Amino acid sequence: MVMRIEQSAAYRKYQKSKVESITEFDLVDLLFCSIETDPAVLLRNYKAFRDAAKVYQRKDLLEFLEQLKRIYPERFRRTKKGSGMMSPKLASIRGKNYGSQT
DSSP: OHHHHHHSHHHHHHHTTOGGGOOHHHHHHHTTOOTTOOHHHHHHHHHHHHHHHHHTTOHHHHHHHHHHHHHOGGGGSOOOTTSOSOOHHHHHHHHHHHOOOO
């Protein structure tokens, strides 16, 4: 799991001090999820990565993971059933990129 973090696009951006360029897709990809993944699953996977970083005493990875949680807090919050999984940030990006089809 530590190697997975180190090889992820999100971590490479973090190392280059480009935290603002870490996308939601980078986050979910790192955690073996998709953009539609339920927040409970995302959080469970996040905790598994965090625990692995703790076991190997990798403070750098723990700081990175905490930063991800600060960037995308909505991805780790449980949503009401039927409210959809797409975060407001992603919805605004998709709206800008795809526009209206009417």
